[in-house]
Amino acid sequence: MSQPAKPAPPAGRANAKKELSEHFKQYKHVWVFVEQERGHVHPVSWELMGSGRRLADKLGVELAAVVIGPAGEATSAAAAESFCYGADLAYIVADDVLTDYRNESYTKALTDLVNTYKPEILLLGATTLGRDLAGAVATTLLTGLTADCTELEVDADNSLAATRPTFGGSLLCTIYTLNFRPQMATVRPRVMEMPERVEKPVGRIIEFPLGMVEDDIVTKILAFVPDRDKATSNLAYADIVVAGGMGLNSLENFQLVRQLAGVLGAEYGCSRPLVQKGWVSADRQIGQTGKTIRPKLYIAAGISGAIQHRVGVDGADLIVAINTDKNAPIFDFAHLAIVTDAIRLLPALTEAFRKRLS
Ligand code: FAD
Numbered sequence: 344m345s346q347p348a349k350p351a352p353p354a355g356r357a358n359a360k361k362e363l364s365e366h367f368k369q370y371k372h373v374w375v376f377v378e379q380e381r382g383h384v385h386p387v388s389w390e391l392m393g394s395g396r397r398l399a400d401k402l403g404v405e406l407a408a409v410v411i412g413p414a415g416e417a418t419s420a421a422a423a424e425s426f427c428y429g430a431d432l433a434y435i436v437a438d439d440v441l442t443d444y445r446n447e448s449y450t451k452a453l454t455d456l457v458n459t460y461k462p463e464i465l466l467l468g469a470t471t472l473g474r475d476l477a478g479a480v481a482t483t484l485l486t487g488l489t490a491d492c493t494e495l496e497v498d499a500d501n502s503l504a505a506t507r508p509t510f511g512g513s514l515l516c517t518i519y520t521l522n523f524r525p526q527m528a529t530v531r532p533r534v535m536e537m538p539e540r541v542e543k544p545v546g547r548i549i550e551f552p553l554g555m556v557e558d559d560i561v562t563k564i565l566a567f568v569p570d571r572d573k574a575t576s577n578l579a580y581a582d583i584v585v586a587g588g589m590g591l592n593s594l595e596n597f598q599l600v601r602q603l604a605g606v607l608g609a610e611y612g613c614s615r616p617l618v619q620k621g622w623v624s625a626d627r628q629i630g631q632t633g634k635t636i637r638p639k640l641y642i643a644a645g646i647s648g649a650i651q652h653r654v655g656v657d658g659a660d661l662i663v664a665i666n667t668d669k670n671a672p673i674f675d676f677a678h679l680a681i682v683t684d685a686i687r688l689l690p691a692l693t694e695a696f697r698k699r700l701s
Contacts, residue, residue, distance in 0.1 A: 363522060370463040370524040373399040374434075376453065376476070377410045377425055378468050380444060381567075382417035386537065386580065387468030389428040391530060393538030394495050395466055396429035401497045405431040407462065411452045413442040422548060427540045432547035434460070440555060444472050445562045450479040452553055457484060459551070462525045464503050466495070469529035477529050487520030488527040493534055493654070503528065512631040512651040533579045533635040533658065576610065576626055583609035584638045584659075586629055587617065588652075590645020590666065590685055594622040599689035600644060606696045612636070614646050630655035644685035648673025665689075 375395045378385040392408065399406040408425030412418035414437040422433035436452040453476065457465065465480075467473040469491050481488035489505035493515070496504040502519055503526040509516040520526040578584065585607065587600035597617065604611035612629040613622070629636055631651040637658035644665045646652060653676060656662060664677035665685040674680045681688065 367463070367524055370461045372404045372407055372460075372462050373402065373464040374407045374409050374457075374462040374466065374525075375425075375430070376465070376467040376473065377408045377421050377433075378470060378472055379410065379412055379417065379421045380472070382420075384421050384424065385468055385470055385472075385532070387470060387473070387530070387532040388425075389540075390532070390535040390537050391466045391468060392425060392428035392430060394530065394535045395464075396538065398464060398495060398497055398503070399431075402463070402501055404463070407431065408433040409436075409453065409456060410434070411436045411441055411449055413437065413439050423545050426543045426546045428538055430546060432549060434549050434551055436551050436553055438553040438555075440553060440557055440560065443564050443567065444476075445560060445564070446475055446479050447560050447562060448553065448555055449476050450483060451555055452551075453480050454483045455554065456551055457525060460549075465525040465527045467527070467529050469531040473529055477527060481527050484523075484525070486523035486525060486527060487518075488529070489518040489520070490529045492528045492530050495528060495530070495535075502526065508631055508654060512654055531635050533637045536637075536658075578610045578612050578627060578629070579634045579636055581610035581636065581638050583607050583640045583642075584612055584629070584636050585609050585642045585644070586612040586614070586646060587644045587685070588614035588646030589616050590647075592645075592686070594620075596686050597622055599686065599693070603642070603689055603693045603696070606693050606700065609638075609640075609642075614649075614652050643673060643677070644689055646673055647671050648676065 373395045375391045377388040395406045406429055408430040410418055410422045410433055418437045422435050425433050434456055440448050467477045477488055489507060492505045492507045494506035498504045504517050505528045506515050506517045585600050585604040587597050591597050601611050612627045615628055615630060617623045618625050618628045631654050633655060635655045639660045641656050641659035642663045648671055662677045663679040664673040665681045665688055666673055667684055669682045
């Protein structure tokens with residue numbers, strides 16, 4: 344996508360701009376924060392590594408992974424894995440104080456690293472952890488952060504053009520961090536494509552001390568209680584997703600979506616109004632303010648296809664839409680359009696697949 348022209352600075356600020364560009368020369372390379380919790384790396388980290396690699400190649404600089412976690416194998420393994428997804432080097436801050444995510448310790452680790460090695464671009468996943476960390480790091484460093492980007496580019500003067508939806512998703516805006524470094528951005532899971540994993544020997548590793556002890560941290564972790572629903576819901580990464588919208592008319596009818604998903608071994612999701620009605624948990628919402636999905640097959644039943652829903656499903660390989668209205672917006676982007684009553688079709692589909700797959 345071609346980027347809109349950036350505003351020129353007022354003439355009186357030309358000298359300041361020159362000083363700034365001298366200052367910016369200290370900042371080099373693209374960094375990706377590798378999010379890991381209890382030995383599990385969030386796949387958004389590797390998706391960002393793909394974007395980071397592309398930006399680094401355009402800028403002619405290195406791509407670095409930043410791995411923060413407890414001392415031990417899981418943290419080293421995450422760093423080693425980052426090379427398979429394109430990192431040239433990995434910064435590791437390993438300390439048992441970092442076993443579980445806490446804003447204070449992770450913010451210190453990341454801001455100290457940035458202040459020492461000065462990256463020009465820093466990318467994080469727009470996950471619960473990533474959003475919390477990115478905001479704290481950006482405010483501590485006094486730099487700009489563009490959240491929930493859908494596109495990242497490098498423009499003619501090598502600055503980061505971070506594009507994200509605005510005005511309720513009806514427009515896209517491109518945001519620049521003109522006066523501060525690093526340029527920070529978060530991207531939601533599944534928005535960027537997963538790069539191919541290529542087996543590679545371990546690259547350069549730079550270890551960095553945390554410089555903090557447990558007593559310095561106000562927040563204490565008393566227990567770790569896994570989120571049971573989260574453990575079973577894999578909506579963003581599912582191969583098949585069946586979703587329902589207001590066309591289903593009731594919570595009872597929404598069970599038809601769950602039944603079809605069950606037979607197909609799929610995840611189920613919904614449009615936003617169903618969450619607002621309290622019929623389905625927010626974790627299942629698909630779209631701009633919900634999850635972005637990239638399944639091989641997406642079946643949308645009784646969903647109109649508003650732009651805020653569409654942005655969450657555009658990456659699906661095959662979109663099958665069931666809607667009674669032949670002019671519903673979802674038919675503008677669905678690959679297969681079925682104009683019928685979803686409440687009647689869903690049970691028939693479930694039955695047909697049950698017979699076929701049993
Ligand atoms: P409706 O718009 O009411 O559409 C129902 C559809 O069902 C219609 O097309 C109708 O023809 C069809 N229908 C009716 N009966 C049947 C039947 N028996 N069988 C088959 N079809 C039938 N929405 C999201 O989904 N995700 C988001 O993340 C999201 N974020 C938003 C963020 C903002 C800032 C705003 C302002 C809005 C957001 N929305 C989001 C809401 C979005 O604008 C739409 O209002 C919403 O997606 C509509 O949901 P729906 O298609 O289920 O309902």
